[in-house]
Amino acid sequence: MxxxxxxxxxxxxxxxxxxxxxxxxxxxxxxxxxxxxxxxxxxxxxxxxxxxxxxxxxxxxxxxxxxxxxxxxxxxxxxxxxxxxxxxxxxxxxxxxxxxxxxxxxxxxxxxxxxxxxxVSEQIPRVSTVYDQAINFAKYMGQAMTLQQLCDNVATEIRALTGYDRVMVYRFDKEYNGEIFAESKSDDHEPFLGLHYPHTDIPIQARQLYIKNLLRLIVDINYTPVPIFTKEHATNESLDLSHSTLRSVSPIHVEYLKNMGVGATLTISLIHEGKLWGLIACHHYSYKYLDHYTRIAAQLQGHFLTSQIQVREMAEEYIVAATINKSLETLLNQTFLPDRVSLNDLVHQPQILEICHAAGVAVILNEVVYKAGKTPEDDSILKIATWAKERASKGVYSTSSLPKHFPEAEEWCSTASGILYYQLGVVHNETIIWFRPESLQTINWSGDPEKAIVKDINGLSPRKSFEKYQQIVKCQSYDWTKTELTAASTFSYSLQKFITLILLTEEETRQRELTKQLKESNLELENISWISTHDLKEPLRKIQLFSSRLLDLEKNISPDVSITLQKMNASANRMQKLISDITNYSKIRHSENSFESIDLQKLIDKITQELNDEIEEKNAEVTTKGLSSLEGIPVIVHQLFSNLIGNSLKFSKADVPARIHIAQEAEPHRSPEPHDTKLYTKITIIDNGIGFENEFNEKIFKIFTRLHASDKYPGTGIGLALSKKIMQLHNGYIFAEGKKNEGAVFSLYFPA
Missing domain, CATH: 3.30.450.20 (PAS domain)
Structure with a gap:
């Protein structure tokens, strides 16, 4: 084979x-x-x-x-x-x-x-021993008030159980740098308690393996690895030993342990909320074998410890949270007037700093900074707010090392190494920022973390020095805790409502002042209107009277003087008409007449009789179609149609009979205004006069606006403005369309 x-x-x-x-x-x-x-x-x-x-x-x-x-x-x-x-x-x-x-x-x-x-080891612990240890663990687990005390007890018990020279509870931070959080050791070894180790000491794949396999044993650091054999071509796969107890370890890690002088190790993973919270690291400075049952007993204590991490952390946080909540409750129960003076008073309440354990706070409203405690200058605060706003997630941003992310902030380390930012609104850039100064922390590393890798004649290798190395951390504050973030969020929500109330109060004050100014302006306008309609009428009548008397003496005056007097009399008549139109325009705004049903056909017949002289002069014809009734104020509706018909007669073509057609559509219409969904009665007035360019279809409704010379087409320029005012008073609309030299169409929309 x-x-x-x-x-x-x-x-x-x-x-x-x-x-x-x-x-x-x-x-x-x-x-x-x-x-x-x-x-x-x-x-x-x-x-x-x-x-x-x-x-x-x-x-x-x-x-x-x-x-x-x-x-x-x-x-x-x-x-x-x-x-x-x-x-x-x-x-x-x-x-x-x-x-x-x-x-x-x-x-x-x-x-x-x-x-x-x-x-099988000859030193398998008796059941009674394991039972005693379990009872003892339950006892000190109940006595330990803090997580630190519990970890100290676990380290002590595991060392008594296993006989290792040193047992440490090793805790990771968020970057996976490690800290010796608790330690039990024999008297002849130097303490490691409080030392920190860089994350490079335990690579990422090693941390992942600690999550899969909760216990790793090295009996002799000087062991020679035993190869695993298989029959050639029987399989091409490597053998996954992730869960193996006998698995050989990395030669890099072996060298690292040798540099520390360690002879044997036992490592137990501490898993909390699915993540590697830390390790129980047991070191022996010579060969040491541990039987399976003792390993499991030690591992069980690790399980007990991880089951208590959240409970102990919550208990410690509860004490802090109780103080914070008391300050928050005091702050929220205070009553302040909704103004900026009160906002400044609120910012200076001591509880606003207590809820976050901050040294300073700033509230920004309309680029104005309201601050208390130790903070940067106003300009610097505005820069920080602008920078944080761009990086905030859902309006919130926090960091304990602002200069690390915002290099310009290094000059503010003494006041703003840490910030907690909440955006309260976007319209007025409402913002609150809490500040923390740098907390000059001394970290004791086990060796220089910058020299975790050593280059020698053999190339790169693990560091050989583990002498205590002190690092002073600058421009970094304490981290913001969950409890502080929660309290800040609650207060920020209440502050947002308070600022909104301030803005609403300010807006109400502005509106009240504008209303006062508007009333004063209206009174002035009414005084001017009174002067124009009453005080000016008397001298005007005298001008007309004296000019008429002089014209009666026409035989005794020269022709030039007569022409001048005629022009003066005509000007006085035009001014009389202007005063009359201004009076009518002013009356429309103050009209309080009630709406009545108006027979439109009878109204048009009455108007045509009144304008009979003009109609005959223009050889005009006024026709109607489908006129029925509508709701309106009779006097001013009469004035409306009289103005529009008179307007068509005035701007008729010379030597062409004037034709004016007034029609009411039977079915209700929607307004041409895009956002108006109500129904209206539509009435059109069509003529064949001189018309106008359609680009002026809105301009012609402005007061005193004229498209033609007054000597050719006399008038004051108020008639169409008056017509639009009448339609507004009836909650309706008026629109005009024109074609030059072809005529004009006026469309009236009365609410149906």
Whole structure:
């Protein structure tokens, strides 16, 4: 039989260690042996050291059934154990091989079963010992008030249980740098408590493997890896040893441990909320083997610890949260007037800083900064707000190291190393920002983190120095906690409502002032209107009277003087008409007459009689179609149609009989205004006069607007503006369409 080993011989160094396939090393540690069997219980892989523990050689075992190794008499129990693997997760199966007892642990790996055999230790703990430890753990778990105390107790108990020289609880931060959070050690070793280790010490694939396999044992750091063999061409796959206890470890990690002077290790994963929270790292400074049951007992304590992490963290947070909530409640229960003076008073309340444990706060409204405590200058605050707004997610942004992301902020480290930003609104750029100064932190590293990789004659290798190295962290504040973020969010929501109330109050004040100014302007306009319609009429009548008397003396005055007097009299008459139209225009706005049903046909007949002289002069014809009734104010509706018919007569063509047609459509219409969905009665007035360019169809309704010279077409320019005012008073519309030298169409829309 031709054999091949599956050892992974890729060259591993610190330049590629993060890609090292540590789950398929192709070798194991020598304190046990391994076989891998298929679904037919045929051995497909075996470790090279099988003959160190049994009388069989590698060649004899491969491609043969498992009973060759364990014997037919144990096969049934072996298969039963495999069929109930899920129920036997912590209990190994005891097998007798060549009169030696082995504890066998089995797990699935793809389509194979990995069977790991270790000789049964003579020092298996008694059940009473394990029971005593469980009782003791339950006792100190209840006594420990903080997470720190609990971790200290776990480290102490595991060291007593296992006998390792040093047991540490190793906690990761969010970048996976590690900190020795708790420690129990023998007196002759220096303490590691409080030391930090860079994330490069435990590469990402190693952290992922710690999540899959919660326990890793290295019995002797100086071990020689044992290769795993298979029959050549029997399989081309590597053997996944992710869940293996005997799995050989990375040579880089072995070198790292040797540099630390460690002889043996036990590592237990601490998983919290599906993530690697930390490790229980047990170090021994010489060879140390730990039996399976003791390992499980230690691992169980790790499980107990992770089950308590959230409880302890919540308990610690509760104490902080109680203080924060008290400050928040005090703040929210205060009453302030809705004005900017009160906003400034609110910002200076001490509780606004207490709810976030901040040193300063700033509220920005209309680019005005209201601030309290230790903050940057106003211009700097506005820069920070603009920068944070662009990076905020749903209007919120927080960081404990602002200069790291915003280099310009380095000059504000003493006041704004950390910021908590909330956008309160977009119209007036309402914003609140809490500030924290830098907290000069001294971090004790186990060796210089910048020298975690050493270059020597052998190339790149793990660092050899683990001497304490102190790092002063600048321009960084304490992190914002969940409790602080929640309190800030609650207050920001209330502040947003308060600012909205301020803005509404200010707008109401502005509107009140504008209304006052408008009333004053209206009074002034009414005074002017009174002067124009009353005080001006008297001198105007005298001008007309004196000019008429002088014209009666026509025989005694020269022709030039007579012409001048005639022009003066005509101007006075035009001014009289203008004053009359202004009076009518003013009256429309103050009309309080009630609406009545108006017979439109009778109204038009009455108007044509009134305009009979003009109609005969223009040789005009006024026709109607379908006129019925409509709701309106009779006096001003009469004025409306009189203006429009008179307008058509005025702008008729010379030497062409004027034709004016007035029609009312039977079915209600929608307004041409796009957003108006109500129904209207449509009336059109069509003439064949001189018309106008359609670009002026809106301009002609503006007061005093004229398209033609007054000497040719007399008038004041108020008639159509008055018509539009009348339609507005009736909640209707008037539109005009014209064609030059062809005529005009006026469309009236009265609410149906």
């Amino acid at each position: 031709k054999l091949k080993d599956i050892v992974n011989r890729e060259i591993v160094n610190l330049t590629n260690c993060e890609q090292e396939p540590i789950h398929v090393p192709g070798s194991i540690q020598p304190h046990g042996f391994l076989v891998a069997i298929d679904k037919d219980f045929v051995i497909r892989y075996t470790s090279a050291n099988i003959n160190n523990y049994t009388s069989l050689e590698v060649e004899e075992v491969l491609q043969n059934p498992i009973e060759l190794l364990i014997g037919n008499d144990q096969l049934a129990e072996f298969k039963y154990y495999i069929n109930h693997l899920q129920e036997k997760l912590t209990s190994p199966h005891i097998v007798n091989i060549d009169n030696t007892q082995f504890q066998c642990v089995i797990h699935k790996s793809n389509d194979l079963l990995i069977c790991e055999f270790e000789p």
